[in-house]
Amino acid sequence: EIQLVESGGGLIRPGGSLRLSCAASGFTVSNTYMTWVRQAPGKGLEWLSIIYDNGGTYYADSVKGRFTISRDTSKNTLYLQMNNLRADDTAVFYCARISNSSDHYYMDVWGKGTMVTVSS
Amino acid sequence: DIQMTQSPSSLSASVGDRVTITCRASRNIVNYLIWYQQKPGEAPKLLIYAASSLQSGVPSRFSGSGSGTEFTLTIDSLQPEDFASYYCQHNYIIPYSFGQGTKLNI
Numbered sequence: 001e002i003q004l005v006e007s008g009g010g011l012i013r014p015g016g017s018l019r020l021s022c023a024a025s026g027f028t029v030s031n032t033y034m035t036w037v038r039q040a041p042g043k044g045l046e047w048l049s050i051i052y053d054n055g056g057t058y059y060a061d062s063v064k065g066r067f068t069i070s071r072d073t074s075k076n077t078l079y080l081q082m083n084n085l086r087a088d089d090t091a092v093f094y095c096a097r098i099s100n101s102s103d104h105y106y107m108d109v110w111g112k113g114t115m116v117t118v119s120s
Numbered sequence: 121d122i123q124m125t126q127s128p129s130s131l132s133a134s135v136g137d138r139v140t141i142t143c144r145a146s147r148n149i150v151n152y153l154i155w156y157q158q159k160p161g162e163a164p165k166l167l168i169y170a171a172s173s174l175q176s177g178v179p180s181r182f183s184g185s186g187s188g189t190e191f192t193l194t195i196d197s198l199q200p201e202d203f204a205s206y207y208c209q210h211n212y213i214i215p216y217s218f219g220q221g222t223k224l225n226i
Contacts, residue, residue: 035216037164045156045164045207045218058214061121094163104170105211106154110163 002026002109004078004095009114016085016118022078022095022111030073033098035107036080038091038116046091049080050098063089085118092116122146122210126219133198133224141193141222143186143208152212153191155184158221159204167206168193195224 008020022034036048049059049069057069068081078095092115096107123146133139143153151171156164166175168184171191181196195202203226208219 044221045158045209047209047216047218050214050216060215101169101173104152104173106166106169106175107156107164108166108175110165112163 004097004109004111006093006095006111006114009093009116011117011119012085013120014086014118017081017083018085018116020080020082020093020114024076024078024097027097029071029076029078033105034071034078035096035098036069037094037096037107039094040091051078087118090116090118121215122149122212122217124208124210124217124219126208126222128222129220130223130225132226134226135198135200137198138194138196139198139224141206143191143193143219145189145210148188149210149212151187152210153186154209154211155193156207156209157204158207164207
């Protein structure tokens, strides 16, 4: 079965660091594009970061320089290292697989999400 | 960056109704437009990609149209399970921004 399972969320103080994990099954993370999206409580979706099959990465301006996306091929797992966390980073974080059809890329498999709360 | 604007922000409808949600892009994105559905407490679910291509397994009452800067999601004959939030997203260029969402209420 194709699925994604996030973990690593929790309560963290402002300025702290946290690493989220996204374990994949049913497909190979390193052979596809993967992305992180977050959703603040009661708010909409915010795209954060992408990692391509060739290892290239991009970030939204809101997290550039603070968050790092990576993957571990041996564990078939995607990561999001989050540093210097702020209160406005409080959100449910989702990982998603990006598939493509004729140069159109879309998030077709999502994890259930992991909650990150940044508060003192 | 490309800004995505959805309208309306919320919408009330009844089972059996036909509803349309609009998404506007701040610049031409050709047909690089995706629609997702999200129910409370759940992850988003892919409905439509490339503006009008229905994802496998999605009921045919969902349809998408548009190109350039204006796009629509139409749901024919609303079913009880369709009451949810809907988001558009462009995938024309990084960053892949989302619209603010449309909540469809009973």
